[in-house]
Amino acid sequence: MQQFDNGVRADEISGVEWVKSRRSNQSGNCVETAKLPDGGVAIRNSRDPQGPALVYTRDEIVAFIGGAKDGDFDFLTA
Template identity: 60%
Template sequence: MSAADLSGVTWRKSVRSGALGNCVELAVLQGDAIAMRNSRFPDGPALVYTRAEIAAFVAGARDGEFDDLLN
């Protein structure tokens, strides 16, 4: 497996992220991929998922499947 080329991608984060920048950032990559990284470590590693994987996670979050993690 090779590393994804993340040079020149546009990273986005939620407007709900904290003032200290403690949030997750996402970037659309070529093909069917989306990269995710920790905004506190912009030069650190990024995880790469397919659009279907991100869609499944977002749908689960909208449905409250992960709400128990916040307790």
């Protein structure tokens, strides 16, 4: 199974579907995510699809999403 490191060029991650939030706006200010074959998640900026992707393990993403749901990061949008 192919492993990906943080900062890998997003266009080097093949065979995945990049998805953006329904909350994304028309101006292209979007974050896109892709589920990796090992269960991890890659995240990229939609304005730079060939740019770097941050890669997280499944456990890291579960912790982050749980924190977001709990309001741990609400200060970022206040």
